[in-house]
Amino acid sequence: MDRLSSSTILPESVVGPAYDRKALKPGIVHIGLGAFHRAHQAVFTQKALEQSFGPWGIVAVNLRSPEPVQALADQDGLYSVIVRNAEGDRAEVIGATVDWLCAADRGEDVLNYLASSGIRVVTLTVSEKAYGLDPVTGGLDLKHPSVVADMANPHAPVGAIGFLVEGLSRRREGGLLPFTVLCCDNLPSNGHVVRRLVLDMAERRDPELARWIGKEGKFPCSMVDRIVPAATDETRARAARMLGVEDRLAIETEPFLQWVIEDDFVSGRPQWEAAGAVFAQSVEPYENMKLRLLNGSHTLIAHLGILNNLEFVRDVMAVPEFVEKVKRHMEAAASTLAPVPGIDLPFYRNELLERFSNPTIAHRNEQIAMDTSQKLPQRILAATVEALAAGKDATEFAYVVAVWIASIHKRGDLNDPRKSEILAAAKHVDNTDPSAPFFAIEGLFLAELVKNRSWRDLVNRELAKFAL
Incomplete structure (x- = not known):
């Protein structure tokens, strides 16, 4: 078969560049x-x-x-x-x-x-x-x-x-x-x-x-x-x-x-x-919306998928129990957001659920789960700090961290620039404080959360829902 090139005559059904x-x-x-x-x-x-x-x-x-x-x-x-x-x-x-x-x-x-x-x-x-x-x-x-x-x-x-x-x-x-x-x-x-x-x-x-x-x-x-x-x-x-x-x-x-x-x-x-x-004039409201609602939910979905042997995002979204977890996470994340010009947040959240459920898009959970240590601060942890400061419930954010830790225990491996530190932490889990080795990794969690004993207890409580 010939290769696509500038001499290719495209079928009428395919749109090509409309300029010289x-x-x-x-x-x-x-x-x-x-x-x-x-x-x-x-x-x-x-x-x-x-x-x-x-x-x-x-x-x-x-x-x-x-x-x-x-x-x-x-x-x-x-x-x-x-x-x-x-x-x-x-x-x-x-x-x-x-x-x-x-x-x-x-x-x-x-x-x-x-x-x-x-x-x-x-x-x-x-x-x-x-x-x-x-x-x-x-x-x-x-x-x-x-x-x-x-x-x-x-x-x-x-x-x-x-x-x-x-x-x-x-x-x-x-x-x-x-x-x-x-x-x-x-x-x-x-x-x-x-x-x-x-x-x-x-x-x-x-x-x-x-x-x-x-x-x-x-x-x-x-x-x-x-x-x-x-x-x-x-x-x-x-x-x-x-x-x-x-x-x-x-x-x-x-x-x-x-x-x-x-x-x-x-x-x-x-x-x-x-x-x-x-x-x-400012991208920040849109950026926070996308990072916390789309990307944060993606991180949750990816690690739920890994924990439950589900390959694609669409597979996770076919499980009603997991869809409800994603909805609850979005609700918690949305509560930390300022108004976004021109955006109806409930509509945006429903649109995300539809996009995640697209049956034709084979988005692998392993692909999304790559480099989670680099993604948690902006996707999950910043919202956590704001929620706690406002006296709001941070359980849904703790659940994402717990799912991530549980998924590391399940597969015993990960694709992450801090892989060696994270896997070492996974080998030294104390059943009385199972998240402690992860919180001890320098720079992995925001300092406000490392010092917050109540937050760490909340992560442990959510982590107890999984067999490590």
Whole structure:
């Protein structure tokens, strides 16, 4: 079977780029060529280009793995997004990417792009653990491997923050304005977080560089939302049937698509609002809503699934008892939220339940459960602190922590950057205080919760519901 390429004639049922790809110039560098970016930022950018064409082609950068970069090169920068729900499937081919690089092989080429006048926005989806964030201080983790490497060899970076700082340094030397840094990962106040990390590293390199970035740079916050399962052989087979050609980068996703962005850019941006993005003065209310209702519920669902040998989110949502637990969790999380402009929270919660139950989306619980130690603070623990401070019941949040601990005991393994510490804690559980070894892991839980004996007792009470 032929491979998807710029010469492919697509079936009438498949939507392709409705603009002249040959005229598209690079304006965005995206770091993190994963499935989420391909189903989200790239889709928004394509739709924006169709409504208001401009020099906003994407240069896609993967920090380490060359495979998706090579696949994109083999397909002339094209790939398909299959949107699925119970009513049927539809496919669209995305062509907003104009170049593709693996930083491990072509780091200098990446830096040349970052230092070029045409690049005005850098977007990131590299996952929470890749930023080198110290959860205790909120600044750089000076022991993080990429931070150590980039401080030792700043002109040949390997990590996301190192590339940003070196790229900004070269722009300053070249007399250019900074590019806007737009973080699209699930970090609270993600723009503020990345700004601090960039300034921390820049300050250690050159205080004048840090002052320039602090004065001239922009780091808007954003909130992204779309459920994008990892692609499988079945995904690629479905794409081949729909396109009539092979697509090694095909992905499946749901119809829902949301992006809320602070409108604070250095020197222009694509007209993403023409594609449905919302620009707001503050992203925080939307961000908290999504992190606590969607992502927090996802964490609960994933570990319930692991505990009960259920592979997918939809499988968990087929069990009425678990649906009720998810509803109760959402109710507790919603009680910690401020009003969200333009959002009806009860409607949003019901919409989430429908999305989680989508029978066509095979979202593996193991995928969601990855790196839970990095996700608990923003998804569960921040809401817990606020609930306790307001005198509210925090049982549902304690239940999520208990389910997570119980799932670790069940499988005896996990995919997490703090794996060794967590598994060591699991081996030393005291039946009188079973959560104690986990609370003893530095930085795993917020300090307010580590010191709160009543909260820890609540976690133990919920943990007693499971056989460890």
